[in-house]
Amino acid sequence: MKHVGREAAALLNGAGIELSEGLTDAEFDSVHERFGFHFNPDHRSLLATALPLGDRWPNWRSADDIELGTWLDTVTEGFIWDALHQQPPFWPASWGRMPASPEDVTTIVRQQIGAWPRLVPIFAHRFTPAAPSPSGSPVISVWQTDIVYYGANLLEYLANEFPLGQGRKTLSPISVRVPFWSRFIEAANRAESI
Known part of the structure; x- marks a missing residue:
């Protein structure tokens, strides 16, 4: 697993990060x-080898808890936004009847998404699952409830996000x-899949 961190750091260094x-x-x-939470093995390997810096990278060393908490809450906040503002609202039937109160909607979304594996930010709106997800875990692009795979693993993701030359994704x-x-991604983000 340590080689993942070395390869990832070399790729980022080559991309000028x-x-x-x-x-x-x-x-x-x-x-x-x-x-x-604990970082999954590949994410931990990268962060143990080198900490990427910049405004779109979470700084696990020196950012304050409020900033890191905001990074970590991005996924849930996106689901809350789509429940409250999307037309029709994003509200899976499995969550029961949608409450009228925004506060109650927020509470239910937090409970529901809180039961899913924790997604940890890597860069911008790209996430990977926390441990116990194993080495080789995918990287997921999350923009509210528009969620797709962005790499089958950390190294593929970094090559996609920071291609050297004219690399193709x-x-x-x-x-x-x-x-x-x-399941949610593979069902094209349909609320009925939840």
């Missing part, structure tokens, strides 16, 4: 204590399925 020293075990422990077969998320 600013890199800082990787996170220490103590820094990983701090993220876990503050936010209640590829999507290999997904080898690691993510509970709830994979």
